[in-house]
Amino acid sequence: MRIEIKDLSKSYGKVRALSGISLAIEPGQIVAVLGPNGAGKTTLLRCLATIAAVDRGSILCDEEELRRDRIDLRQRLFFLPDFPLFYPEMKLVRHIGMVLRVYRADAPEAPARVLELLRDFDLLPLIDSGMGTLSRGQAYKAALCACLAVDPELWLLDEPFASGMDPHGLMSFKNRARDAAARGHTVLYSTQILDVAEGFSDKVCVIHKSELRAFESVAQLAEKKGTPGNVLESLFETLR
C-alpha cells in the first residue's frame, strides 16, 4: 500500500502535535518514526489510523483519500497501540477470533495460520486465559498475533520495541515484518531506540516539535553527514 501524507496538521487545543507533515511511503518499506517525547509520533500513527481528527491536510492510500467512512481502506490497515485495547474478560483465542471476524479475515485457512502464530509467540498454553490476566508482553504478543493473522497491508505499530515482548517475540516480529515488507506490505512503527531504527528500517521519519525534520534512509543521512559514527544519535544531538 502506498501512503501519501500531504500537509498534515493536528493540534490538541493550543498545543500543536503535527504541523504540515508531507511524505510518501512506497509499498514494501519499513519506516521507523523517531522523535523526542511529545514530538508527535503517536499522533501521526493515530491520524493514519483515523482515530485522531486531522485539522488540515490529507492522507492518501493508493491514491485514495483515507477517512473514517472508508471501511474498505481501514480493513487494509491495522493500528496496534503501545498498550493494546481489548476486553479484559475475553479469552485470548476469542479475542483473535473476534478481530479476524471484524476484519473479515476469518477465511478457512485462518485457524492454521493462527496456530502457527500462537506457537511461534509461545502463546499456545494461554489460549483460554483472560486477556486481562496476561502480562504486558504477553498481551502485546496476543494483539500482535491478531494483527499478523489479519495480515494487513499497512502496519501501524506504536513502540513495539518497548512493549514488554521477550527477545524471541521481538525477533519473530522483526522476521515477520521483513517478510511482509518483501510481499509489498508497508510497516510504520514508532520507537525511541535508535539502534533498532538504524538496523530495522528502510527509512527513518524524524519528527521534532511537530515538524518533519528528516525522511530518508539511514545511509542517505550518513552520506549527508559526511562523517562516520552513529548517524541517528548525532542527529538527535543536533535537535536538542
Place this chain on the structure above:
Amino acid sequence: MIPRARAFEKAVRRQARKLLRADKASWKEYRLRRRAPSTHAPPWLFSLILTLFVAPLLVFRLRDDPNGGALIALVVALYGTGSGFTRAAALLHDIRFSHDLLVFAHLPMSDAEFLRMRLMRAFRSSLWVLSAFLLAYIGLGAAAGVGAPGHLRTHMVLFAALLALVQWATVVALAAVVAGYRPGWWSGWIGFGLNCAAFLGAAFPPLLKNVTQLPWQAVLVLPGGWPAAAFQRGLLLQERDMLWLAAPPLLLLLFVPGALRRLRQFYVLRELSVSAQGRTTTIMAVDPRTLQPADPRDAARHYDFVRAHSGAVPAEDLWAAEKEVLSGRFLGPLDWRKLPVLERMIAACLTVRERTVLEFLCRDWPGWTAAWRNLTLIMALVLVALHAAPALAFWVALFGGLYGLSSGSLTPTGAAFPGLRSLPCSGKFIPLHALYPLSFGGLSRVLLSVAMFRTLALLPCAVLCGAATAWIMHRPPAQGAELATKAVALLLAAQPGLVAFLLFRGTSYAEQITLRSIPWQVSLLAWGASLIVAGLVMVMYSGMPAALAAIAAALLTGLFWLWSRYLYENGRADLVRTTSG
C-alpha cells in the same frame, strides 16, 4: 485531598521560570503548555445548579403560602436524608474503586493513611451540602422574618444558620454511619430516589400533597427530618420550645467513631485479577473476612516461558490447545438460534455482518429477555402496590420508574455496550470500537435495530401498565393506554439521536467546549428541547397534533443523526480523549 508540597512546588517553579525566561522559545512553549483552562464541567456544578434552583423555589413557596412550612420541612428532610445515603455510596465507591488507588499503591503510603485521605476528601466535598442548607435556611429565615422587628429578624437568621449547620452535621454523620455498614447498591438508589423526590416536590408541590397532610411528626421518621422539623416548628411557627428537635440527630455523631473503626477494619488494599472482578482497576479495597484462598488452577493457567521450554508444560495440554485452535471454533459466530426470545428475534433481523458487529459490541449476548422479564415483573408489583395504597402513588411511581430506567430497558442509553466504552491507551482514552474498521452507519444500524426491538417489546407492557394505572387512579383506562403509547412512540422517535449521542460520547465533541464543538453541542441541546416540546404536545393533545409532534421530533432526531454522522465519518470528531468519562 492529595498531599502537596506547596513550598517545594513554589521554589521549583520560581527557579524553572527564571531559567525558561532566558530562552525565548522555551518560555513561549512553557506559556503555551502550562495548565490549559479546563473545558470540562466541574463535578460540583450540577449540585450548585440544583441548589440555586431549589433554595429560591422554597423561599418563594413560603412567600406565596405562609402555611407552606410543612412542604419545606419535608423537602429539606428528604434532601438531608437522601444526601446522607448518596454520600455514603460515593464514599464507599471512592475508597474501593478509585483510580487514585493505582497511583498511591505504588508509593510508600499505608492503607490507613490512604483511607484518611479519602475521608478528608469526602468531608470537604460535603461542604457543598452545607452551602445548600445555609442558602435555603438563611433565605427562608429571612423571608419568614419579614415584618418582624430588626433584632428578632437577626436572631431568626442566626438560628437558621445554626440549624443549617446541624442539618449538615446530620448528613455527614448519617453518611459515615451508613458507609460503616458497607451497604450494597441500594444505598445510592435510596439516596438518589429521596433526592429526586425532594427536587420534584419542591418544583411540583401537589406530588407530595399526601405526605404533607400527615401529622407534622411524620417527618421525624427521616434522620434529616429532625432539624427540618425544628426549623418549621421553632422558627416558622414561632414555637420556641420545639427548637430542641434539632438536638437528637446530633446523637448520630456518637456512632461516627465506631463507623470509622469498621471502615478501617475492612480497608485492606489487594491486587485482584481483572477478569475476576470485571473491572479495569486492578487494586481494590476488600474486606479481609471475605477473601477466598487463591484458586491454584488460576496460577496453573499462567504460562511460563522457561517452564514451557524446559518441557514442564505437559505435551497433552499443548496438543489439546492445538486441536482447539485448528477446530476453528473460535472463529465461529454464536448460535443465535439457542438464545432467549428477544435476542433471537433481534439476531434474526440482522445480516451476518451485523450480527458480528453486535457480538463485538456486546462481548457476549446480553440478557435482554431477562431484563424485559424483570421489568415486567416490577411493573406488575408497582401496579399491585398502587392498587393497594393509591396514596403512595408518587413514591411507587418514583422508585418503580428509577428501577425501570436503571434496568436498561431504554436501549441504547440504558444498556451497556462494552464495545463503545473508552479504555486507557498511551495516556489518553480511546473507544474500543475506534480501532476496528466499523463505520458510524454500520454501528448505528445495529444499535438502532436493538433499540427498536427493545422499545417495541416494551410497548405491550407499557400499554397495560398505563391502562391499569389509569383505572387505579379512577381515570378511563384508554387514556392511560394512550399516554403510554405516546411515551413509547416518542422513545422510538428519539432512538437515532440517542444512538448518535452514544457514539459521540467518546469524542472530543461531547467532552470539550470549543469553537468547533459548539455547533454540534447546540444541535444536541436543540434536539433535547425538541423532544421535551414534542412530549408536552403529545401529552396535552391527541390525534393529529400529537402525531405531527412525534413526526417533527423524529425528523429533528434524524437531522441530528445525519449531522453527527457527517462529522464522525469525515474525520472531524477526535476520538482521542483525555478522560475516561
